[in-house]
Amino acid sequence: MTNAFRFLIVNLVLFLVPLQTFADVSLSHDALKDLENNVKFYQLENGLRVILYRRDFAPVFAGVVSVRVGGVDEKVGSTGISHMLEHMAFKGTEEVGTKDFTKEKKILDQIEELAKNSNGARELSSEQLEKWQQLHQELSEIWDSEAFTRLYRERGASEQNATTDKELTNFFVNFPKNAFEFWAWMESERLLNPIMRQYYKERDVVMEERRMRYDDDPEGSLYEQLLATAYLTHPYRNPVIGFPEDISGVTANQTAEFHKKYYVPERIVVSVVGDIVPENAIKVIRKYFGRLPKADNPAFTDVIEPPQIEQRKFVLTRDASPSLAIAYHKPNYPHPDDPAISMMLEVLAGSSVSPMYEELVKKRQVAASLDFHEGPGAAFPNLVMFFVSAKHPHTNKEVLKNFDAVFERFKKHGTTQEELDNAKRATAVEYLIHLTSNMSLAKNFASSELIYNNWKALVDWYEKSMAVTKEDILRVSNQYFAENSRTVGMLEPSK
Structure with a gap:
């Protein structure tokens, strides 16, 4: 079991079991039953799962949206695409982050046409580069790319962040209890209507992130090579952040298609813990997250790593x-x-x-x-x-x-x-x-x-x-x- 999973086990029961219980490291049957009885589990008609747990010692809640997608779902040639989607999730939606989405959409389409004809914007001619820069300048005048996080902060958000790993992408934030419906609307919106806003700028940011965490970091390089050597075929061998040549070549359109394929309700869990009434919270969640259309759930990787027989x-x-x-x-x-x-x-x-x-x-x-x-x-x-x-x-x-x-x-x-x-x-x-x-x-x-x-x-x-x-x-x-x-x-x- 992963270290992170080990940490979470007792985090759950500590809220239910007094400290002295751990003198002999035993957890009572009643305490475990109490946990099971107080967690509320639901599944929406579209297949999305919901977990709600009430803890009302403070008027706040933690909201988490987790998607069963990560490095294991990527192919060589497009590694790092899940991580790029994590970055895109903070750039807003059709309603949040732009002054004129109709105009923005037309410009984004032109940028994608240039990217398609220049090997993912890696081989822009001088004429294409000039056009590329012009289009981005036009976008900068209508973008409000920090709007999403700003709206969260204005409503008292804390710990707003996201992570991507081998098999999960997580979006999480703390809010005052009175922001619950706002949270449900915003989180469902970025699942429904993601916009590849500032995609190529973020692609450069990720390239720099990779350089700092792996290429220029000896320990990062050691870890990356360890996985690539220990695994010969399974996608666990590939870095979640992606290989440099993949990061620099994947386009916004490819990333949007990846989102469409994998961000389906059956791969999503909404989890809320805090000062909520589950019977009321599920109505709000159903109202917003129930809008996600039911879709086919793509198969998980079936690659089996062969047994290692020599050091x-x-x-x-x-x-x-x-x-x-x-x-x-x-x-x-x-x-x-x-x-x-x-x-x-x-x-x-x-x-x-x-x-x-x-x-x-x-x-x-x-x-x-x-x-x-x-x-x-x-x-x-x-x-x-x-x-x-x-x-x-x-x-x-x-x-x-x-x-x-x-x-x-x-x-x-x-x-x-x-x-x-x-x-x-x-x-x-x-x-x-x-x-x-x-x-x-x-x-x-x-x-x-x-x-x-x-x-x-x-x-x-x-x-x-x-x-x-x-x-x-x-x-x-x-x-x-x-x-x-x-x-x-x-x-x-x-x-």
């Missing part, structure tokens, strides 16, 4: 300190071993007193830091990824040798009941520390429903993780963490 290695040379990335293939939830793997990771490397950290960082002092992550997505078989930075003057090879020695000892001897209990307790405390707000709940209700087709998977996973035994830990550590099923990436400093 893969790669080396990146950058102006950076040495660091190591190690990835092992694993099943994704709801496979019954997923909770045991997550708990094993917490025991092995989840704290400063865990065996891996204790040995590599404290005792042997070959590593400066140690971290792990489960990903890059949750809907398909994924990875456990360890990231270890070497401590000067030690090398990546030394770190890997010590990592393997500690892991092999763990795989031979397993853990104690006390260590497992501490890991379960630490997991609960960690969630408590990260207890956030309505927003965390709303986001994760939506993601669980979209990935697992059941928001209650949150509860199921937690119960299963708390039932993990020492024998489970020993078994999964040997079953899934073999050398022949891993990928090792080394970031080496330039000479």
Whole structure:
């Protein structure tokens, strides 16, 4: 299970269960039933799903619109298109963001004709470039591209943002309760009538974002190459932000067609947590989101990654300190071993007193830091990824040798009941520390429903993780963490 999903489990139950409950890391049956009884689930006639949860301690709500679309839905040649749509979602609609949409539409059509005839605007002739600049100048006089976010701020919005990952695109915001109908109207409008406003300007912004986060960032480059090496065929290997040549070549029209294909009601969940009355809120949601036309739900990717049968290695040379990335293939939830793997990771490397950290960082002092992550997505078989930075003057090879020695000892001897209990307790405390707000709940209700087709998977996973035994830990550590099923990436400093 991904790290983000682990965080959300206890975020849900912490609102229902007193702190002292975590003394023995047990969640009562009644508390879980209380959660199930108070979350209201609906499905509109067009197929869109709605999750509502009332928490009225403050007159606010968190609204989340999640779409089951992301990097896994893209083909090589158009990677990054989901992320571009995220950017476009803040540029307004036919009614918001322009002084004259009729005029704007005519100019946008002319721009697209130029893009079509110049390889996505990458090969504009001098004459075409002059026309391109002229058209954009005309648009700048009728655009009000910040109108969407400005209207939100004027009504008291906070935390307004969006994210795109391997399989989800999320739009989220906090509002005072009296802005609920405004929120429902605006969010449904940008689903119904997205405009590729300032598309090519944003394309340049994304190219710069990619350069900063991946091309010029050694750790970003290491992560990108790790996925590209660990996966040979599955789209998890492709960067969500896109390959540079794809970002620079995809047009506004292609992006609009992608939206039309994937932003269909059956792939959308609306999730609201806060000071709402579900029986009233669903009427408003049905009024606005019910306008989305029912459409065919395109099939999810059926690409199956072949089993890895031998270790893969790669080396990146950058102006950076040495660091190591190690990835092992694993099943994704709801496979019954997923909770045991997550708990094993917490025991092995989840704290400063865990065996891996204790040995590599404290005792042997070959590593400066140690971290792990489960990903890059949750809907398909994924990875456990360890990231270890070497401590000067030690090398990546030394770190890997010590990592393997500690892991092999763990795989031979397993853990104690006390260590497992501490890991379960630490997991609960960690969630408590990260207890956030309505927003965390709303986001994760939506993601669980979209990935697992059941928001209650949150509860199921937690119960299963708390039932993990020492024998489970020993078994999964040997079953899934073999050398022949891993990928090792080394970031080496330039000479």
